[in-house]
Amino acid sequence: MNRNRFLRSHQWPACLLVALAFTACTPDAPETPPPTTPALPELPPTPVFNADSAYAFVQRQVDFGPRVPGTPAHTACADWMVARLKAAGAEVIEQTGTVTVYTGQKLPLRNLFARWAPDRKERILLLAHYDTRPMADKDDERKNQPIDGANDGGSGAGVLLEIARHLAAKEHGPGVDILFTDVEDHGQPSGAMTLDDNSIDTWALGAQYFAKNPPVPGYQARFGILLDMVGAKDAVFYREAISMQFAPAVVAKVWKTAAALGHGERFVQETKYFVGTDDHVPINRTLRIPTIDIIEYHEATGAFHPSWHTHDDNMAVIDRASLNAVGSTVLEVVWKER
Ligand SMILES: [Zn+2]
Secondary structure, three states: OOOHHHHHHHHOOHHHHHHHHHHHHOOOOOOOOOOOOOOOOOOOOOOOOOHHHHHHHHHHHHHOOOOOOOOHHHHHHHHHHHHHHHHOOOEEEEEEEEEEOOOOOEEEEEEEEEEEOOOOOOEEEEEEEOOOOOOOOOOOOOOOOOOOOHHHHHHHHHHHHHHHOOHHHOOOOOEEEEEEEOOOOOOOOOOOOOOOOOOHHHOOHHHHHHHHOOOOOOOOOOEEEEEEOOOEOOOOEEEEHHHHHHOHHHHHHHHHHHHHOOOOOOEEEEEEOOOOOOOHHHHHHOOOOOEEEEEOOEOOOOEOOOOOOOOOOOHHHEOHHHHHHHHHHHHHHHHOOO
């Protein structure tokens, strides 16, 4: 407040001064009835989501090499993410363990759970997997070699790392937790993760582990938002059927926010059943936190982006406008939650 405005009060219009004096000195002045619905206090403006920064975070992950659990590249990427999160003011809980994948092989697991304002009871959970597929089983060549995972792994984590950069400034509303899940993409090949197979439980091992052993006892959140494959050029997001089953109100809130921000063309008001499972399933089923999946539906494949689980899932697929549409929508939802 500028102090000079008070000093200049003698410059107020005379009629206003008279009116003020009259009000103050008249004990019988009729009282204004209290409004029936008091206006809610205004919320601080939502920070600007920086798509260049999100893009750089995707690039950085890819630069480590494929983030296959148990490899040095995976460890180095996770170390870097933990450092970023701590620099952004988060309290970081690293959940480590061992999981058995569909081959019977045991793999180290490292979920990263970053928390802002952990003392606040009301929470919002954001999540994405950061591991990448150890093989390119949907490719015609080099099927047994790991993929870059720029979109599948890199994009969701990149958007959340950019959102994380702003969370220390959030002094209102629920506290926010970001969960970077591990060993999401080590499921059984052939059709897997889509609807045409029955190997559902071999996917999302990190999220399953978290849901069964929450590192914060009794962990709960008001709702959750999962990001998976959100970075491809011209990505379009339909209401994903499992999300509609468990958390239709959260889908409605997010899709409405996207439309209000001008991303209505990308967030289509139509439900598609194309995801067999993803990290949101154990969070919904086991922890009973209503959680949605923002995941690209690709018209040409009737499921995921054509680069899915191929060597084409590299930085050439990633587009800043897609990262921005998703990131600014999620940041707005988080910021406007009372
Ligand atoms: Zn995948």
